[in-house]
Amino acid sequence: MITALKEFQSRNQLEFDIEMVDVDLDAALELRYGDKVPVLLHGDNEICHYFLDDARLAAHLLTPA
Numbered sequence: 445m446i447t448a449l450k451e452f453q454s455r456n457q458l459e460f461d462i463e464m465v466d467v468d469l470d471a472a473l474e475l476r477y478g479d480k481v482p483v484l485l486h487g488d489n490e491i492c493h494y495f496l497d498d499a500r501l502a503a504h505l506l507t508p509a
Contacts, residue, residue, distance in 0.1 A: 449496060491504050
């Protein structure tokens with residue numbers, strides 16, 4: 445998913461930080477997301493899992509806070 449995120453950034457000329465977290469090293473995260481890995485979050489908001497959903501990510505990034 446990291447490669448897809450970087451391609452998304454490049455295509456859309458957007459900059460955002462990407463932080464990778466190993467779900468298996470955190471019991472709470474493993475319980476919450478164990479079968480949804482990889483999962484893309486912004487804070488506590490789940491954007492997508494398994495594969496990058498470009499439309500959902502774009503909607504999330506372009507929605508005013």
